[in-house]
Amino acid sequence: MAGAGKAPVWVDLALVPLVNLAAALVVSGLVVAAVGQSPLEALEVLVTGAFGYGEAIGYTLYYTTNFIFTGLAVAVAFHAGLFNIGGEGQAYIGGLGVGLACLAFGGILPFPLMLLVAIAFGAAFGAGWAYVPGWLQAKRGSHVVITTIMFNFIAAALMTYIMVYVLIVPGQQSPESRQFDATTFLPTAKQAFAWIGVDIAASPLNLSFVVALIAAACVWVFVWHTYVGYELRVVGKSEKAAVYSGISPARHIVLAMAISGALAGLVGLNEIMGVQHRLLLNFTGGVGYVGIAVALMGRNHPFGICLAALLFGALYQGGSELAFSMPQLSKEMVVVIQGLVILFCGALEHLFRPQLERLFARPLPART
Numbered sequence: 001m002a003g004a005g006k007a008p009v010w011v012d013l014a015l016v017p018l019v020n021l022a023a024a025l026v027v028s029g030l031v032v033a034a035v036g037q038s039p040l041e042a043l044e045v046l047v048t049g050a051f052g053y054g055e056a057i058g059y060t061l062y063y064t065t066n067f068i069f070t071g072l073a074v075a076v077a078f079h080a081g082l083f084n085i086g087g088e089g090q091a092y093i094g095g096l097g098v099g100l101a102c103l104a105f106g107g108i109l110p111f112p113l114m115l116l117v118a119i120a121f122g123a124a125f126g127a128g129w130a131y132v133p134g135w136l137q138a139k140r141g142s143h144v145v146i147t148t149i150m151f152n153f154i155a156a157a158l159m160t161y162i163m164v165y166v167l168i169v170p171g172q173q174s175p176e177s178r179q180f181d182a183t184t185f186l187p188t189a190k191q192a193f194a195w196i197g198v199d200i201a202a203s204p205l206n207l208s209f210v211v212a213l214i215a216a217a218c219v220w221v222f223v224w225h226t227y228v229g230y231e232l233r234v235v236g237k238s239e240k241a242a243v244y245s246g247i248s249p250a251r252h253i254v255l256a257m258a259i260s261g262a263l264a265g266l267v268g269l270n271e272i273m274g275v276q277h278r279l280l281l282n283f284t285g286g287v288g289y290v291g292i293a294v295a296l297m298g299r300n301h302p303f304g305i306c307l308a309a310l311l312f313g314a315l316y317q318g319g320s321e322l323a324f325s326m327p328q329l330s331k332e333m334v335v336v337i338q339g340l341v342i343l344f345c346g347a348l349e350h351l352f353r354p355q356l357e358r359l360f361a362r363p364l365p366a367r368t
Contacts, residue, residue, distance in 0.1 A: 006357075006361060006362065007356070007357040007358075007359075007360045007361050007362070008360060008362070011356055011357060011360050012299065012353075012357075013299055013301075013304065015356055015360075016349065016352065016353050016356060017297055017299075017304075017308075017345060017349075019352045019356065020297075020344045020345045020348070020349055020351070020352065021311070021341065021344070021345060023344050023351070023352070024340045024341040024343070024344035024345065025043070025341075027340050027344070028336075028337040028340050028341070029042075029043070031333070031336060031337070031340070032329065032333075032337075035328065035329065035333065036328070037326060037328055037329060041326070042322060042326060042329065045318070045321060045322050045325045045326060046314075046315075046318035046319065046321070046322050047314075047318060048318075048321070049317060049318040049319075049320065049321020049322060049325070050313075050314035050315075050317045050318035050321070051314065053201070054200055054201030054203075055201040055202065055203050056317055056318075056321070057201075057203075058189060058190075058200070058201060058202070058203020058204065058205040059203050059204065059205070059317040059320075060310070060313045060314050060316075060317040060318075061189075061205045061209055061310075061313060062203060062204040062205045062206075062209075062270070062275075062313070063312070063313035063316040063317060064209070064212075064306075064309045064310050064312075064313030065205075065208050065209045065212045065270045065309075065313075066091075066267050066270055066271070066287040067287060067290055067291060067294045067308075067309035067312050067313060068212040068213070068215070068216060068294075068305060068306055068309045069091070069212055069215065069263055069264060069266045069267045069270075069287075069291070070087040070091060070263075070264050070267065070287050070288050070290065070291025070292075070294065071291045071294035071295045071298060071305040071308065071309055072215060072216060072219050072263045072295075072302065072305055073087045073090065073260045073261065073263040073264035073288075073291060074087060074260070074291050074292050074294070074295035074296075074300070075219070075295045075298070075300040075301070075302070075305060076219060076223065076256055076259050076260045076263065077144075077256050077257060077260040078236070078295065078300045079223055079229075079232055079233050079236050079256070079300060080232050080233075080235050080236045080252055080253060080255075080256035080257075081235060081236035081237070081239070081253075082134075082137070082144050082236075082253065082256060082257065082260075083144065083145050084130070084144065084148055084257065084260050084261075085145055085148045085149050085152075085289075085292065086129075086130060086133060086147075086148025086149065086151050086152055086261075086264075086288070087260075087264040087287075087288030087289070087291045087292070088152045088155075088284055088286065088287070088288025088289055089129060089148070089151045089152035089153075089154065089155030089156070089288070090126040090129050090130050090151075090155075090260070090261040090264035090265055090288065091126065091264045091265060091267035091268065091284045091287060091288050092152075092155045092156065092159055092283075092284050092288075093125045093126060093128075093129040093155050093158075093159075093265065094122040094123070094125045094126030094129070094261070094262075094264060094265020094266060094267060094268045095122065095265070095267060095268030095271060095272045095279070095283055095284070096125055096159065096162070096268070096279065097121035097122045097123075097124060097125030097126070097265060097268065098118045098121055098122040098125075098265075098268030098269060098272045098273050099167075099177060099180075099268065099272050099278070099279035100121060100279075101114075101117050101118045101120075101121035101122075102114075102118060102180040102181070102184040102272070102273060103167075103177060103178070103180065103279075105117055105184075106180045106181030106183060106184040107181035107183055107184075109183075110183075111183055111184075114183065114184055115186070118184070118268075118269060118273055119211070119266065119269065122262075122265040122266050122267075122268045122269060123262035123263075123265050123266060124262070124265075125265055126261040126262050126263070126264050126265020126266070127258040127259070127261045127262040127265065128258075128261070129151060129155065129261050129265075130148075130257045130258055130260055130261025130262075130264070131254065131257060131258050131261065132147070132151070133147035133148045133151055133257060134253055134254040134255075134256065134257025134258060135254055137253055137257075138249070138250035138251075138253040138254050139250060144253075144257065152288070159281060160175070160281060163175040163176065163177070163279065163280065163281055167279055174280075175280070175281055176278050176279065176280040176281075177278050177279035177280070178278065179277055179278045180273075180277050180278060184273060184277075185273070185274075185277055186206040186207050186208055186269065186270075186273050186274035187206060187207050188202070188203070188204070188205065188206045188207075188274075189203065189205040189206060189207075189209070190202050190203070192207060204274070204275045206270065206274035206275070207274070208266075208269040208270040208273070208274045209270075211266065211269060212266070212270075213306070215263060215266065216302035216303075216305065216306055217302065219263070219302050220301075220302040220303070222259075228252075228255075231247045231252055232252050232255070232256055234247055235247060235249045235252045235253065235256075264288060264291070267284060267287060267288075268283075271283045271284070290312055290342075293308075293312070293341075293342040293345060294308045294309050294312055295308075296345065296349060297311070297345040297349070308345075311341075312338075312341075315337070315338050315341060316338070319334040319335075319337065319338060320334075322334055322337075
């Protein structure tokens with residue numbers, strides 16, 4: 001007699017996220033209608049504001065870059081059975097590393113070498129900040145969720161002290177460092193396309209977007225095509241099985257957190273080296289927390305994370321356009337819409353899964 005089997009892989013990877021996104025948009029439309037505005041008009045403004053013209057696309061991809069880094073950071077830790085909520089603090093400290101590299105070596109090193117040094121500093125500072133929570137869980141049993149949340153606040157306090165008392169320009173009121181040497185600036189997309197004779201609209205999008213895509217490819221190779229990545233996934237599935245097969249869970253927990261922090265630390269390339277060109281407070285703007293939703297919606301796979309990051313980048317850019325073009329929808333209302341997407345694609349991502357899996361489940365072969 002035949003029984004119900006498993007649903008195809010595409011149901012989990014594609015259909016469930018799309019249904020969750022559609023549900024979030026429907027509920028968002030009801031919220032927009034409740035304040036007396038047209039949901040279809042709001043959706044049109046949102047999409048046009050994110051992809052309708054060159055500058056909008058640049059801003060969307062600029063936001064996407066940050067979300068790729070933080071989404072990858074959450075995913076690597078997740079595959080080791082860890083829930084890293086400290087991407088915000090790791091990105092903050094990683095940005096400090098990038099800024100210190102630019103302040104120390106700007107005007108001294110040629111740009112290619114300067115870029116490699118900045119990447120190394122950002123990754124090292126982020127990895128070091130994530131190493132401590134990883135070590136505390138591996139060696140002392142302190143839960144990484146609690147410690148990473150605490151380290152976010154410690155990072156904010158540390159950055160405030162450094163910017164106010166150490167790196168601030170003397171005689172200046174704003175807690176910012178001096179501007180970096182122009183030789184450290186990451187080329188923008190407009191400048192890069194100009195090298196090949198193509199003119200595009202100006203935007204904050206810069207070459208860190210390419211670094212983010214390379215990082216996604218490296219994570220895919222590491223997690224699924226290396227022996228260490230395989231061991232890391234074994235630890236995430238079952239620590240008892242890992243110990244039985246001779247794998248050290250403690251070592252891989254620390255390693256996963258360090259890699260996770262290094263990826264989050266690369267946010268500083270986009271924000272500090274690519275856009276701000278100086279160190280300042282609160283440059284992360286919550287991207288570490290959004291990275292959690294990006295990783296969940298992307299099923300902790302680099303390809304899915306890139307798509308989910310693009311969605312949230314569109315929501316950020318399109319939401320800004322929505323608040324500008326439809327003043328009746330306040331900035332807080334736009335945040336509500338973004339929150340609904342995070343709710344359905346993150347916390348409620350299993351809401352429709354059982355029904356969809358039953359609907360598309362393949363029947364098992366009949367038993368004789």
